[in-house]
Amino acid sequence: MISEFALTQLYAELPEHVILTDQYQKEPFESDAYTVKKELPGVVVLAESVGHVRSVLRVCNECDIPLVTRGAGTGLSGGARPHREGVLLVLSKLNSVLEVDPLACTATVEPGTTNLRISEVAKEHGLFYAPDPSSQIACSIGGNVAENAGGVHCLKYGLTLHNVVGLTVLTIEGDELVLGGKTYDWEGYDFLALMVGSEGMLGVVTEITVKLLPIPAVRHVLLGGFDDVEIAGNCVAGIIAAGVIPGGLEMMDELAVHAAEEFAEVGYPKDAKAVLLCELDGTEEEVTSTTDKVAEVMKQYDASVIELATDPEQCERLWLGRKVAFPAAGRMAADFYCMDGSIPRYQIGPVLKAITGMSERYNLGVMNVFHAGDGNLHPLILYDASDKNQREGAEQFGAEILEHCIRVGGTITGEHGVGVEKIDQMCSQFSLAEIEQFHRIRNVFDVNRNMNPGKAIPTLARCSELGGMHVHKGQMPFPELSRF
Amino acid sequence: MSHDSLPLQNAVNTALEQKQPLRIAGEGSKSFLYTGDTTVPLLATSDHKGVIEYRPEELVITVRAGTKLSELRGITAEHGQMWACDPPLFDGRGTVGGAIASGWCGPGRPWYGTVRDSLLGVEMINGYGELLRFGGKVIKNVAGFDVARLLGGSQGTLGVLMSASLKLLPAPEHTRSIATSLNSRECTTLISQYSKKTSTLSGTCYFDGKLYLRFTGVAAAVEKEMKAFESNEEIDPQFWQKLRDHTLPFFADDKALWRVSLSRNSMFHGVESDELEEFLVEWNGSLLWCKSQNSLPPTMSMKPYAIRGFRNVKHETSQSSKHAHRLKLAFDPQKIFNPGVVL
Numbered sequence: 001m002i003s004e005f006a007l008t009q010l011y012a013e014l015p016e017h018v019i020l021t022d023q024y025q026k027e028p029f030e031s032d033a034y035t036v037k038k039e040l041p042g043v044v045v046l047a048e049s050v051g052h053v054r055s056v057l058r059v060c061n062e063c064d065i066p067l068v069t070r071g072a073g074t075g076l077s078g079g080a081r082p083h084r085e086g087v088l089l090v091l092s093k094l095n096s097v098l099e100v101d102p103l104a105c106t107a108t109v110e111p112g113t114t115n116l117r118i119s120e121v122a123k124e125h126g127l128f129y130a131p132d133p134s135s136q137i138a139c140s141i142g143g144n145v146a147e148n149a150g151g152v153h154c155l156k157y158g159l160t161l162h163n164v165v166g167l168t169v170l171t172i173e174g175d176e177l178v179l180g181g182k183t184y185d186w187e188g189y190d191f192l193a194l195m196v197g198s199e200g201m202l203g204v205v206t207e208i209t210v211k212l213l214p215i216p217a218v219r220h221v222l223l224g225g226f227d228d229v230e231i232a233g234n235c236v237a238g239i240i241a242a243g244v245i246p247g248g249l250e251m252m253d254e255l256a257v258h259a260a261e262e263f264a265e266v267g268y269p270k271d272a273k274a275v276l277l278c279e280l281d282g283t284e285e286e287v288t289s290t291t292d293k294v295a296e297v298m299k300q301y302d303a304s305v306i307e308l309a310t311d312p313e314q315c316e317r318l319w320l321g322r323k324v325a326f327p328a329a330g331r332m333a334a335d336f337y338c339m340d341g342s343i344p345r346y347q348i349g350p351v352l353k354a355i356t357g358m359s360e361r362y363n364l365g366v367m368n369v370f371h372a373g374d375g376n377l378h379p380l381i382l383y384d385a386s387d388k389n390q391r392e393g394a395e396q397f398g399a400e401i402l403e404h405c406i407r408v409g410g411t412i413t414g415e416h417g418v419g420v421e422k423i424d425q426m427c428s429q430f431s432l433a434e435i436e437q438f439h440r441i442r443n444v445f446d447v448n449r450n451m452n453p454g455k456a457i458p459t460l461a462r463c464s465e466l467g468g469m470h471v472h473k474g475q476m477p478f479p480e481l482s483r484f
Numbered sequence: 485m486s487h488d489s490l491p492l493q494n495a496v497n498t499a500l501e502q503k504q505p506l507r508i509a510g511e512g513s514k515s516f517l518y519t520g521d522t523t524v525p526l527l528a529t530s531d532h533k534g535v536i537e538y539r540p541e542e543l544v545i546t547v548r549a550g551t552k553l554s555e556l557r558g559i560t561a562e563h564g565q566m567w568a569c570d571p572p573l574f575d576g577r578g579t580v581g582g583a584i585a586s587g588w589c590g591p592g593r594p595w596y597g598t599v600r601d602s603l604l605g606v607e608m609i610n611g612y613g614e615l616l617r618f619g620g621k622v623i624k625n626v627a628g629f630d631v632a633r634l635l636g637g638s639q640g641t642l643g644v645l646m647s648a649s650l651k652l653l654p655a656p657e658h659t660r661s662i663a664t665s666l667n668s669r670e671c672t673t674l675i676s677q678y679s680k681k682t683s684t685l686s687g688t689c690y691f692d693g694k695l696y697l698r699f700t701g702v703a704a705a706v707e708k709e710m711k712a713f714e715s716n717e718e719i720d721p722q723f724w725q726k727l728r729d730h731t732l733p734f735f736a737d738d739k740a741l742w743r744v745s746l747s748r749n750s751m752f753h754g755v756e757s758d759e760l761e762e763f764l765v766e767w768n769g770s771l772l773w774c775k776s777q778n779s780l781p782p783t784m785s786m787k788p789y790a791i792r793g794f795r796n797v798k799h800e801t802s803q804s805s806k807h808a809h810r811l812k813l814a815f816d817p818q819k820i821f822n823p824g825v826v827l
């Protein structure tokens with residue numbers, strides 16, 4: 001529970017209706033989309049203005065209590081999991097589009113604006129916002145900044161980091177940082193880059209200026225069906241090596257194809273072991289040329305089926321199967337656990353094979369549907385959460401996948417963030433000195449460490465403990481690896 | 485020539501013990517930009533060079549900081565690839581470490597992004613003498629704070645950059661460059677059309693009443709766009725390298741040169757004011773170079789500051805110095821790296 005004193009301060013600063021204290025009001029906020037670990041927040045504040053945000057920051061700082069920021073709560077790593085003794089600051093009502101500047105090709109919005117809304121308002125100018133997480137109808141741009149969210153089109157157009165040009169950030173110490181803006185460069189440290197992906201631990205983002213791009217004149221989608229998952233994985237590397245950067249390049253394995261077919265009947269080749277979806281966009285000449293190249297590469301990698309969609313309707317149909325993959329997975333098992341490891345592209349084939357091996361060992365199904373062009377895996381582990389053995393097995397299976405990603409030169413999270421979910425694996429990926437450097441960076445903005453405590457960066461004690469376990473077995477975690 | 489990080493790590497540790505500040509430099513190609521104390525000993529990274537790993541099919545290269553940019557260009561070009569942010573070589577000696585620390589990029593900036601955009605991971609020595617690694621070799625990575633990208637443009641104040649993994653792009657298969665005589669208003673009209681459509685445009689530069697345009701990409705696409713410019717003068721593509729490295733005649737005299745970063749929507753507006761003596765604009769009108777013996781015209785309400793012969797322009801709305809100061813101390817508590825350089 002939050003202290004009486006802090007609560008009184010909140011009531012003194014804020015209108016009563018934005019403060020939620022009753023159990024039934026707080027329950028919808030006990031977790032984000034990572035539902036394994038839940039917690040009832042001390043109090044919820046539904047901010048309606050930047051002034052409300054400032055007030056919450058001031059009270060949390062003065063009363064020395066935890067503050068967790070929440071956008072839409074679609075996070076998959078528990079980043080927005082509330083703190084029992086703190087304030088959960090919800091920004092979904094701060095959702096105005098402040099400006100669209102068609103000359104500069106930028107939009108300035110409040111943090112609660114949904115990702116898709118930005119493209120909707122940009123459309124009348126022939127522009128769009130490129131990063132498109134699958135959750136884009138729901139997730140907030142503030143949450144995207146905090147997680148450095150990715151999406152299908154990030155392969156060609158970059159991640160959130162590459163498409164955010166300006167931020168206003170309020171720190172818990174009461175400072176306002178205006179970072180970047182409409183110029184291409186500026187003086188000083190690149191705090192903007194540091195804020196992106198900082199998981200709500202350095203400040204509250206209150207205003208975001210994003211870059212908009214012209215909507216591509218032409219779009220084609222190529223579907224390739226393969227008889228072997230590993231060969232399909234290698235084909236991904238082959239396409240990139242051929243000098244083509246597709247608008248999107250996604251992969252689905254046999255199970256994902258079947259699930260999608262059952263759900264939406266889009267006409268994917270059901271006998272294929274893997275399907276690649278490759279979108280090519282740009283000017284007509286560019287798309288014609290790159291479509292030919294990609295089809296050629298798919299043939300070289302023995303694609304059993306190649307289908308080309310050139311009109312918008314056909315393209316939509318091919319994408320539909322990919323888009324319904326997650327809900328479709330929901331039908332395959334009682335629960336699924338979505339992993340987010342990221343690996344070099346040339347490792348896709350071998351890693352998928354290793355995951356199949358693990359799946360047999362843990363006796364749990366796994367379905368792969370992911371951003372193949374970026375090397376960002378999303379194995380969905382299928383299990384039944386009401387079965388304790390399966391639940392524990394799923395967690396171990398997931399952890400083993402992440403450790404495997406590190407071993408092949410990858411990383412534990414490509415886009416979903418560390419949150420509470422992957423905090424132990426941080427100790428495998430980083431040395432104690434590196435973790436300590438993260439803590440020092442955190443202190444630059446939040447000496448009392450009240451912003452989103454317990455997330456993203458493990459304590460040194462926690463890592464020593466885990467490291468100790470590994471050392472006990474006679475070795476450091478992955479001593480042979482340059483953790484690079 | 486050493487490929488080992490120990491010599492540099494030892495040098496830093498000795499400096500820490502002796503409380504002896506150091507000035508970090510690669511080959512010194514950008515020393516004219518250095519604002520710090522030049523009397524302190526030099527820590528040269530130029531011997532720490534060479535490619536650590538290059539997988540062309542991954543579009544990722546990992547190189548030591550002292551590797552020359554010219555060498556990097558050569559190696560990547562062999563595989564039809566490029567480091568797209570295209571940092572200046574200046575006198576030809578520029579290193580990868582220097583390019584990252586200065587954060588400067590070439591004429592393609594609005595289309596290809598900046599140095600930090602392509603920075604996937606780094607290895608560095610901080611002011612505790614520790615060898616640290618951040619980021620990685622993969623395209624997507626959100627584990628931990630993005631220290632790698634924070635180092636972009638940090639001017640060597642946070643530590644010694646040892647090596648970096650860079651994201652590369654396929655080099656364009658075809659390039660055409662032309663020049664056309666226009667006034668600045670006509671430039672605005674033309675360029676604002678391009679920002680709304682899919683195009684192969686990848687460079688613009690305006691000075692002396694001429695707009696220079698570069699188109700790059702798939703040959704058929706470039707050629708189609710060139711049809712609109714059939715009657716215009718074709719120029720040597722070397723123009724863009726000379727622009728990048730400041731070897732165009734425009735940059736060749738001793739007059740004070742100002743670098744002004746303008747809003748993305750300025751689109752060449754107002755650059756022909758009477759107050760500006762000589763100027764050159766690139767980046768779709770957002771990067772202005774001008775020569776003036778006096779201070780800048782008041783219409784450009786920015787606080788200028790001078791770096792010896794070269795002058796930069798600082799925006800009034802620069803960020804909090806409190807956090808910059810704390811960040812410096814978070815990496816370099818004894819302030820041994822590049823004393824006097826304040827960001």
Ligand SMILES: Cc1cc2nc3c(=O)[nH]c(=O)nc-3n(C[C@H](O)[C@H](O)[C@H](O)COP(=O)(O)OP(=O)(O)OC[C@H]3O[C@@H](n4cnc5c(N)ncnc54)[C@H](O)[C@@H]3O)c2cc1C
Binds near residue numbers: 201
């Ligand atoms: C079905 C589904 C599909 C998904 N697909 C993708 C995908 O394709 N790509 C992808 O990258 N992610 C995906 N996600 C994950 C999620 O949507 C993203 O991480 C998203 O960016 C989270 O946004 P949010 O507004 O829901 O943030 P929340 O979950 O509310 O918060 C996430 C983190 O951001 C912090 N935060 C939120 N707002 C602010 C702010 N204004 N200032 C500071 N910190 C803040 C929170 O403290 C928390 O740490 C998916 C999730 C679901 C459920």
